[in-house]
Amino acid sequence: MALTSKPIEIRTSPHIRKAISVAQIMRNVVYALLPICAWSVYKFGLSALLLLLTTTVACALSESLFCWLSGRNNTVRDFSVIITGLLLGLTLPPGFPLWMAAVAGFMAIGLGKALFGGLGYNVMNPALVGRAFVQAAFPVAITTWTPAFVPGRFSEAIPSTLTTPFMTPPDATVWIQALAIDGFTGATPLALQKFEHISASTIDLLTGVLAGSAGESSALLVFLCGLYLALRGMMDWRIPAAVFTGTILTSLPFYLVSPEIYPSPQFMILSGGLMLGAMFMASDMVGSPLTPRGIWLYGFSIGFLTVMIRLFGGLTEGVMYAILIGNVLTPLIDSVTQPRVYGARRQEERP
Amino acid sequence: MDPESVQFIFLNAAIVNNFVLALFLGICPFLGVSAKKETAWNMGLATMFVMLVSSVCAYGINLLLVRFNIEFLRLISYIAVIASAVQLVEMALKKFSPGLSRAMGIFLPLITTNCAILGLALFQTFREYNFVQSLAFSIGAGVGFTLALMLMSGLREKLELARVPSVSQGAAMSLMLAGLLSLAFMGFAGLGSSHA
Amino acid sequence: MSEGVQARPQTSSLAMLRTLGGIAMISGFLVVLVFQWTKPIIAENKRIAIEKAVFRVVPNAVSRRDFILAPEGLSPVGKKAKGETVYAAYNAKGELQGVALETVATGYQDVIRILYGYDPQCECVTGIKVLKMTETPGLGDKIAYDPDFLKNFHGLDGKLSADKSGLAHPIAAVKHGSKSEPWQIDSISGATISSKAIGRMINASGQRMFPLIQRYLSGFRPPVTVAAQGGEPPGSDLQ
Amino acid sequence: MNLNRIFNKYRTFPHGIHPLGHKELTAGKAIRRVAFAPEMVIPLSQHRGAPAVATVVPGQEVVRGEPIAEPGGFVSVPMHSPVTGSVKSIDALVPSAAGPKVRAIVIHTYEASTQEVLYDCPRDLESMTSEQLVQAVQDAGMVGLGGAAFPSHVKMLPPKGKKIDTLLVNGCECEPYLTCDHRIMLERADSLIRGIEMALRATGAGRAIIGVEDNKLDAVVHIRSRLPSGGRISVEAVETKYPQGAEKMLILALLKQEVPSGGIPADIGVAVYNVGTLAQLGDLVPESRGLIERVVTLSGPGIERPGNYLVPIGTPLRFLLGQARSRSDANEIIIGGPMMGMSVASLDVPVTKGVSGVVVLEPKDPDQRPRPIYPCIKCSDCLDACPVNLNPSMLGQLAQVREYGTMEQAYHLNDCFECGCCSYVCPSNIPLTQYFRIAKAINREAAVAAAH
Amino acid sequence: MTTVLHKQEQVTLDTFLRGIWEENPVFVMLLGMCPVLAVTNSTLNAIAMGLATLFVLVASGTLVSLLRKMIPREVRIATYIIIIATFVTMVDYTIQAISLDLYNSLGAFIQLIVVNCVILGRAEAYASRQRVGAAVVNALGMGVGFTLALLCLGTVRELLGAGTILGYPIFSPNFEPWVVMILPPGGFFVLGGWLLLFEWIKQRRERRTLQAQGATAHGS
Numbered sequence A: 001m002a003l004t005s006k007p008i009e010i011r012t013s014p015h016i017r018k019a020i021s022v023a024q025i026m027r028n029v030v031y032a033l034l035p036i037c038a039w040s041v042y043k044f045g046l047s048a049l050l051l052l053l054t055t056t057v058a059c060a061l062s063e064s065l066f067c068w069l070s071g072r073n074n075t076v077r078d079f080s081v082i083i084t085g086l087l088l089g090l091t092l093p094p095g096f097p098l099w100m101a102a103v104a105g106f107m108a109i110g111l112g113k114a115l116f117g118g119l120g121y122n123v124m125n126p127a128l129v130g131r132a133f134v135q136a137a138f139p140v141a142i143t144t145w146t147p148a149f150v151p152g153r154f155s156e157a158i159p160s161t162l163t164t165p166f167m168t169p170p171d172a173t174v175w176i177q178a179l180a181i182d183g184f185t186g187a188t189p190l191a192l193q194k195f196e197h198i199s200a201s202t203i204d205l206l207t208g209v210l211a212g213s214a215g216e217s218s219a220l221l222v223f224l225c226g227l228y229l230a231l232r233g234m235m236d237w238r239i240p241a242a243v244f245t246g247t248i249l250t251s252l253p254f255y256l257v258s259p260e261i262y263p264s265p266q267f268m269i270l271s272g273g274l275m276l277g278a279m280f281m282a283s284d285m286v287g288s289p290l291t292p293r294g295i296w297l298y299g300f301s302i303g304f305l306t307v308m309i310r311l312f313g314g315l316t317e318g319v320m321y322a323i324l325i326g327n328v329l330t331p332l333i334d335s336v337t338q339p340r341v342y343g344a345r346r347q348e349e350r351p
Numbered sequence B: 001m002d003p004e005s006v007q008f009i010f011l012n013a014a015i016v017n018n019f020v021l022a023l024f025l026g027i028c029p030f031l032g033v034s035a036k037k038e039t040a041w042n043m044g045l046a047t048m049f050v051m052l053v054s055s056v057c058a059y060g061i062n063l064l065l066v067r068f069n070i071e072f073l074r075l076i077s078y079i080a081v082i083a084s085a086v087q088l089v090e091m092a093l094k095k096f097s098p099g100l101s102r103a104m105g106i107f108l109p110l111i112t113t114n115c116a117i118l119g120l121a122l123f124q125t126f127r128e129y130n131f132v133q134s135l136a137f138s139i140g141a142g143v144g145f146t147l148a149l150m151l152m153s154g155l156r157e158k159l160e161l162a163r164v165p166s167v168s169q170g171a172a173m174s175l176m177l178a179g180l181l182s183l184a185f186m187g188f189a190g191l192g193s194s195h196a
Numbered sequence C: 001m002s003e004g005v006q007a008r009p010q011t012s013s014l015a016m017l018r019t020l021g022g023i024a025m026i027s028g029f030l031v032v033l034v035f036q037w038t039k040p041i042i043a044e045n046k047r048i049a050i051e052k053a054v055f056r057v058v059p060n061a062v063s064r065r066d067f068i069l070a071p072e073g074l075s076p077v078g079k080k081a082k083g084e085t086v087y088a089a090y091n092a093k094g095e096l097q098g099v100a101l102e103t104v105a106t107g108y109q110d111v112i113r114i115l116y117g118y119d120p121q122c123e124c125v126t127g128i129k130v131l132k133m134t135e136t137p138g139l140g141d142k143i144a145y146d147p148d149f150l151k152n153f154h155g156l157d158g159k160l161s162a163d164k165s166g167l168a169h170p171i172a173a174v175k176h177g178s179k180s181e182p183w184q185i186d187s188i189s190g191a192t193i194s195s196k197a198i199g200r201m202i203n204a205s206g207q208r209m210f211p212l213i214q215r216y217l218s219g220f221r222p223p224v225t226v227a228a229q230g231g232e233p234p235g236s237d238l239q
Numbered sequence D: 001m002n003l004n005r006i007f008n009k010y011r012t013f014p015h016g017i018h019p020l021g022h023k024e025l026t027a028g029k030a031i032r033r034v035a036f037a038p039e040m041v042i043p044l045s046q047h048r049g050a051p052a053v054a055t056v057v058p059g060q061e062v063v064r065g066e067p068i069a070e071p072g073g074f075v076s077v078p079m080h081s082p083v084t085g086s087v088k089s090i091d092a093l094v095p096s097a098a099g100p101k102v103r104a105i106v107i108h109t110y111e112a113s114t115q116e117v118l119y120d121c122p123r124d125l126e127s128m129t130s131e132q133l134v135q136a137v138q139d140a141g142m143v144g145l146g147g148a149a150f151p152s153h154v155k156m157l158p159p160k161g162k163k164i165d166t167l168l169v170n171g172c173e174c175e176p177y178l179t180c181d182h183r184i185m186l187e188r189a190d191s192l193i194r195g196i197e198m199a200l201r202a203t204g205a206g207r208a209i210i211g212v213e214d215n216k217l218d219a220v221v222h223i224r225s226r227l228p229s230g231g232r233i234s235v236e237a238v239e240t241k242y243p244q245g246a247e248k249m250l251i252l253a254l255l256k257q258e259v260p261s262g263g264i265p266a267d268i269g270v271a272v273y274n275v276g277t278l279a280q281l282g283d284l285v286p287e288s289r290g291l292i293e294r295v296v297t298l299s300g301p302g303i304e305r306p307g308n309y310l311v312p313i314g315t316p317l318r319f320l321l322g323q324a325r326s327r328s329d330a331n332e333i334i335i336g337g338p339m340m341g342m343s344v345a346s347l348d349v350p351v352t353k354g355v356s357g358v359v360v361l362e363p364k365d366p367d368q369r370p371r372p373i374y375p376c377i378k379c380s381d382c383l384d385a386c387p388v389n390l391n392p393s394m395l396g397q398l399a400q401v402r403e404y405g406t407m408e409q410a411y412h413l414n415d416c417f418e419c420g421c422c423s424y425v426c427p428s429n430i431p432l433t434q435y436f437r438i439a440k441a442i443n444r445e446a447a448v449a450a451a452h
Numbered sequence E: 001m002t003t004v005l006h007k008q009e010q011v012t013l014d015t016f017l018r019g020i021w022e023e024n025p026v027f028v029m030l031l032g033m034c035p036v037l038a039v040t041n042s043t044l045n046a047i048a049m050g051l052a053t054l055f056v057l058v059a060s061g062t063l064v065s066l067l068r069k070m071i072p073r074e075v076r077i078a079t080y081i082i083i084i085a086t087f088v089t090m091v092d093y094t095i096q097a098i099s100l101d102l103y104n105s106l107g108a109f110i111q112l113i114v115v116n117c118v119i120l121g122r123a124e125a126y127a128s129r130q131r132v133g134a135a136v137v138n139a140l141g142m143g144v145g146f147t148l149a150l151l152c153l154g155t156v157r158e159l160l161g162a163g164t165i166l167g168y169p170i171f172s173p174n175f176e177p178w179v180v181m182i183l184p185p186g187g188f189f190v191l192g193g194w195l196l197l198f199e200w201i202k203q204r205r206e207r208r209t210l211q212a213q214g215a216t217a218h219g220s
């Protein structure tokens, strides 16, 4: 009988696997990010395109470099580094000098990932580590916002984009004034709300025609892309849900007490990087807790911290730092929320 | 918040200008005793306690020093009095609460001569805090120290299971982690100052 | 091992006390020696530092005298009076040029402490100097050196209200490029928080102190001789 | 988490997974007999507990149904000859599904051997005491047919101080591909009910609940229509979800109770039996017969004629697969279901009492494709799958650094019943269940070493 | 009182060099980390801090070594602390006299030299057991090692963080400084970076020696 002609395989149970693998998940996250990238390129033109390319290439090259240095197989092909690069690019201002973006990419992978052993072992979100590093290193460049939908944006880059490496970028105000765009103040909706108490309209926030980083603009688009991942089971929907709950529950009391000073919860959710952060960055499973209660607690803390930093901190935007703090809280959260095992005796019954 | 107010002093010492992560005080115990959550917690408790004791002592001594115009003896008397006060309290603790004393025991002598404790005493003197402010400052500093230590120990325990490259194992990794923590804590800058 | 086996004779308490006492004596001697030697130098350093700062915020000043100012009255430093220390600055002819005051507020990172000058004649602020801050280099720390920003304080309006209990117009920092009134401060672009902190602290201090300065204006008599002033500076961060 | 949980009206337990069932391959196929293999191999240890002791000698003639081995202790059962033939050898070493070679009786089948059981003796159940019933169950050589092959009579005698009040009859059949229990419920409902009543008497339990997954509602309806009056026996549908058939999960779903960690169902007054076990009991005990054949599902993409076969115990796999026409490019042959079964190394392995199915997989199946193993990405899918609420991610990471002691003390390793859910869902393809099996074995060895 | 006899060390070049490389207090023993991180945001501060520590190390080492026969075991730590505190107070006032700006930028860290483990550790582990000569040379070595480590950090941080060394611009005027380097995280990162570098060099050297040994084994 033919049966014996071929060697039979021996495996251990279970013999079947869910047909979904890490590389597949990562590839789908990249797909989900592409529409957001496309929108930002449409909005900010050549500069945004160059920025996204730079961060992605810088991340991929750094990953290869560190793999080579530590004598490990190159892990670029698992796509996680592409996500890091794209997300990093999406969080930076569109006119961010490319050389600084490359520094951010290098730091994201080196400091945020390779140092700890690569995929799965990092303790903080690599993309945000990269961004936090350049935020602390180049505070001026990272708070310089340029207007969207500038005519000629596809043929000409924002002047600061092509700054010579290690040099100070040219003053953006000159360029912006030359454009003579009505009413552009260089302030993001969050800064306007914080310092002038002017809230942008919900429609503007949803569609994203405002200033801001490449990825923090259209809340609706980001939400839809995140929804795709959640529906395909590649992202844990509980994390964004918990972040939103935390944000609403924390900001609502302030809004109810004095709506003229404090922004509404819906502004809180739709403005800034919260949508992108909740959907794509807080939800990075590597830095988030494992336990079900831990996941809710983690998301809630991120929402809470974001509101606290936005309302009472020095910064206008707190999502990045809230997620980083959430990441470092994760081990502690995990250790206090271990699930009760089936049949475990209750405390008092223990001998 | 008023920068002189007790809440602000507490919040500032605990989070915004965290002793370890922003002021670089108490780095040695932070690096040395943060490998396990359990020990980190006990160390945190012990430090909080010693901070409280030394803050009170320093406040008292400073009154005397100013009264007799011998401020140049400040450093010598601070360190001597803090060391002996901790010794006394430790003895009392051993007698009345052996459990607590056992948990904090080995750490107490270690803490007595570290920068966080003396730094606390010196800072509260420079900033001319009154008694209540000093208390808030010391509790805030203790809470902040414990927080940093717990976060660090959680991360280090987690990384014990990671495939860390051989070069970055050990002290270098701890320092990088501390740097990342410090970077994350920069997000709290200005927390509590009003911007209206 | 043999030493370990022998019972170590207990050191007598007397020996311990003797040693400790001896060491304490030595150290006391050393410390006092250095203290005595450096005391005048340090005092002089501090005086120069204060004077530099005061003369920087009050133009044309060449001498200063320190007072304690409180709602109850004005008294020269030295008398045990409660209140805020202010530095009156005089020109070569001994005429009051202005008063320098200290004030604090929380900025972007931590507390900012400044000294600023107030000219009772023109009822305006004449200059500021940052004494202490930890603002972000390149951004918030521009409050200390940015010429455009510092220009705000050459004649910043601090007029009293009609009832002389406070300022006619609260001093405040406004967004970069939107200064329209003489009592407004044009913020540094990208460092609104630090700029606002400066506005806030001058306003708070001005609301309280300007009416008092005006009320006790006649008390700010110049020092007897310019050089005789100085001495121990009041306990403050001013160095 | 999934929305199904919200809309499904049937009871279940938290977590678990939903692998593709593939039951349509065989669910409609009635049970058929297979021919006798020319040589039957009957291992002496087909069950948990002590091996049986042979009572025949080589060359001896045996008839179908005749006892050929006696129990080696209380937790042990006798063996019966599945065919009429002559004993070729006893104590021969034959390959087993688990790997190591085991002792077995090999019987040469007479060409003329018929399906007729020649060794029986009807008896009156009504007059038997419960002790006699338990003895009769042991004499029948009954072991659990749900897979674990635990001697059935042992479960009828609860430990001292415990009393069985509820009998759960496990008709879940949660493993993909397998449909033997489904067919038994449809075709042998009366035997099943007879077996249940017998078990109720033997255990002294007051009620019996048959739990059936809701993908077999036809079985529910069918059994309900045959239930005797009196209401002691009921049928409940439960949600289709793996591992709904694990006894701890079934108890949680139907009784809302948990078996204490490290305990057995008897601790909370429950005994769980597989439907196949009780149907066989209902058939065998009244006739004083022994267990000589069982229903086995042959299925999977590697089988041309999938179906449910009544297979004599001891039929070698090679013969059985020949009957069902296994395809030539089959690459993995599994005894049991694909979630918990074992892949066999040799086709000379015989069908034993615990074999509920033989599944032949092909390399081109999407869930079979080889994939690289990644580090754990902490996705928490395994936590959301583990039916006993363990933390497989943490356990897996600890296993990789060989912290076996910590796994047991801090993370409840011993509560893992190796259902495979965590490995199934893991996107990093980490062989978690395998790690846990190894860790347990190492801990057991360490404990034994420490005891000496 | 019994004096436990310790082997008296010969003063050699190694007595001095040990503190600089093999037993470098910062890079190898990880002692006195707080001042290392806190004051190294500029080269000048690093030098001042290093010299101040060097002075206290040498002075207290000398005194402790001189008095080593007279100090009873029971009170030795207290004695050392008083001695150290004395010298620190002296340094503190001296720096105030030299420059108030420098004093302000070093903050409380001059006074915190008292609790610097390097100094107490040296007093306890070396000076209290060795003759004055050895104690001084050893303290000098440690102090120089400490100062060099501070310089390693200070120069990198100032160069990257402000584009200057000792206040003098190094790069073209358009250089964009990496502000993070003079902020607290930068301190951790730069020290961590140095340690990574040393570790990498060490491991590479070990690999090379192993390979070399393997090669000779093959050759023979």
Ligand SMILES: Cc1cc2nc3c(=O)[nH]c(=O)nc-3n(C[C@H](O)[C@H](O)[C@H](O)COP(=O)(O)O)c2cc1C
Pocket: A135, A136, A139, A142, A143, A187, A191, A195, A314, A315, A316, C108, C109, C135, C136, C137, C139, C140, C141, C176, C188, C189, C190, C191, C192, C193, C194, C195
């Ligand atoms: C790393 C970092 C450091 C900052 N430091 C300061 C600072 O020192 N002072 C300040 O006013 N704003 C600082 N900011 C900016 C504030 O968060 C805020 O965006 C700014 O004050 C708003 O001013 P604008 O409306 O003029 O842009 C910093 C921002 C970042 C990202």
Ligand SMILES: Cc1cc2nc3c(=O)[nH]c(=O)nc-3n(C[C@H](O)[C@H](O)[C@H](O)COP(=O)(O)O)c2cc1C
Pocket: D048, D144, D146, D147, D148, D149, D150, D154, D155, D156, D157, D158, D159, D246, D247, D264, D265, D266, D271, D272
């Ligand atoms: C060592 C051992 C002892 C057992 N003792 C009893 C018992 O005394 N009573 C009982 O009802 N079941 C007993 N069982 C049976 C188990 O509860 C369970 O039904 C059997 O292991 C099969 O379960 P499974 O197929 O889920 O693995 C025992 C099982 C084992 C492994």
Ligand SMILES: Cc1cc2nc3c(=O)[nH]c(=O)nc-3n(C[C@H](O)[C@H](O)[C@H](O)COP(=O)(O)O)c2cc1C
Pocket: D143, D144, D145, D146, D147, D148, D149, D150, D170, D171, D172, D173, D174, D175, D243, D244, D245, D246, D247, D248, D272, D273, D274, D275, D277, D278, D340, D417, D418, D419
């Ligand atoms: C993961 C897992 C899944 C199981 N699934 C089933 C099942 O679907 N049907 C079943 O009868 N037994 C199943 N079992 C075995 C039961 O736990 C239990 O042992 C059996 O129902 C007892 O009956 P038996 O002794 O008659 O075989 C499963 C066991 C495990 C560990």
Ligand SMILES: Cc1cc2nc3c(=O)[nH]c(=O)nc-3n(C[C@H](O)[C@H](O)[C@H](O)CO)c2cc1C
Pocket: A025, A026, A029, A080, A081, A083, A084, A085, A087, A113, A118, A119, A120, A121, A122, A125, A126, A127, A128, A229, A234, A235, A236, A279, A280, A281, A282, A283, A284, A285, A286, A287
């Ligand atoms: C839903 C989802 C979100 C992710 N978010 C991030 C992210 O914010 N930053 C990042 O560097 N990588 C992200 N990744 C990719 C990957 O998890 C990341 O590179 C790991 O943190 C590297 O260990 C994400 C992956 C998934 C599936």
Ligand code: SF4
Pocket: D146, D147, D172, D173, D174, D175, D178, D181, D245, D274, D336, D337, D340, D356, D357
């Ligand atoms: S054979 Fe086992 S796993 Fe499969 S359905 Fe039956 S009891 Fe469940």
Ligand code: SF4
Pocket: D385, D386, D387, D388, D389, D390, D392, D415, D416, D417, D418, D419, D420, D421, D422, D423, D432, D433, D436
């Ligand atoms: S194999 Fe063990 S750990 Fe994994 S899901 Fe099943 S019970 Fe949980």
Ligand code: SF4
Pocket: D417, D418, D440
């Ligand atoms: S380890 Fe596995 S095979 Fe062994 S007794 Fe436990 S459940 Fe059974």
Ligand code: SF4
Pocket: D375, D376, D377, D378, D379, D380, D381, D382, D383, D392, D393, D396, D422, D425, D426, D427, D428, D429, D430, D432
């Ligand atoms: S399913 Fe796999 S990758 Fe996900 S947490 Fe569990 S072990 Fe890690």
Ligand code: FES
Pocket: B025, B026, B027, B028, B029, B114, B115, B116, E031, E032, E033, E034, E035, E115, E116, E117
């Ligand atoms: S130098 Fe050791 S704790 Fe600060």
